Amino acid sequence: MAKKIIIANWKMNPETGEKAKELFSLSRKAALKLKNTKVVICPPNIYFQSLGGLASKSGRISMGAQDVSIFSGSGPQTGEISAEMLKKIGVEYVILGHSSRRELGESGSDINKKIKNSLATGLKPILCVGEKERCDNGEFMKVVEAQLKESLDGLKSEKSLKNLIIAYEPVWAISKKGSFKADNPDSVFGMSIFIRKTLAAILGEDAVKKIPIIYGGSVASQTVKDFLERGGVNGLLVGGKSLVAKEFEEILKIADSSK
Template sequence: MKKLIIANWKMNPASLKEAKDIFNATKKSLAGLKNAEVVVCPPSIYIAELADKAAKVGVGAQNVFYEDGKRSHTGEISAKMLKSIGAKYVIIGHSERRTLGETDEVINRKILAALEAGLKVVFCAGEETRDAENQFYNVVKGQITEGLRGINQNLLKNIVLAYEPVWAISSNSNAKADNPGSVFEISVLIRKILMEFAGGDLARKIPIIYGGSVNAENAEKFIKEGGVDGLLVGSKSLNKEEFRKILSSMSS
């Protein structure tokens, strides 16, 4: 199975020219790479332009609204709109959105809307802190079960589960990547949660990826030792050489 690498550009870069430059460099980095599928999630204003030139690179969104435009929602973008301009994926439940007040209920509604519109969902879950009593596991379990509540099992095949502990995200002060051994243990626990929710056969088909201070030095270890199906890369996906090295490590 190909490893799934999601590039979350967040609110970057500042111009379409820069976005095209980084995107073109990403496409060049894929030359000869057979073991990875790459999806770039730029700010929404760049999606249409980049999707038109996507070729072997998928394009996704970083956010979506849960209604389809039948009501007035100033400033929002629906799943159908994203789909119409070429988006194939959408990130939902990222901790930086949760910090702005998005609840598990809102995240669940967004996931439902995105799946119904035909988008694949990168569903993020992860604890704010790691406690010695391992109560953080219940936090992650709650996020997953509430986020997937009421979803038709036929649509679960379009879910990617991204484990991204908040304390490991590079944009946070004192952030430090989790270690591959710990990620392996948690990915096993997450797989068990998915099995309880959806049954064994379906749960085994849902990719589990890791995010949180991923860089060229640790990317390969998270895949080989952490046992995950891919990576969610933040700031390092904007650094052309660093991201090239991350992608290159997928073929070793």
């Protein structure tokens, strides 16, 4: 059975370090029971130092960042955190191109630079792609194709592409303020095939075999099994439900037992 990957994006939560430690400890406890699933927790940057020790003790949870600078190394840039800095404090993964970052003006060119910096440093970038709206004429596929082409430009010869993960997260399906509008597994399956074909055209057939594709967008315990078994994906990107300890534990449990 191929190992699945579940990535928790905490976004701008929780409000205190104490709550972060409590939530992380509960997630770690759940992860220790898993046999076929890799767990990545992506908290706000200010919690890396306090949570890093807990992650290293378990060996079952990896740390991920929610973004990284376009600049490498160190320098005069205010408010920036480079891939090298993240790597040195034990971060292994980084979410890039999330819709919330794109809404703030992040361009495909910026994402491309971040991916290249991350791969060169040894981080594992999680590239998020997805359309804002779903239409019947298939135009939304062109949006995803354009995002992939721009974000991955110039990476065909990159040996570390095995560290890349693609997260298909349609913007319209991301839960907001309690709303719940997940995509359906059959649709996700079609998109996973389309994404793999697009990746093959950009990076080559050999590279695409090494790149996992995961789904995100209103992921909850009641949808996990269907997405993993029918959606053609290798894992899930979990947002709001990763902040509810019991729900996230159930998500991990179901994912671990899925075929």
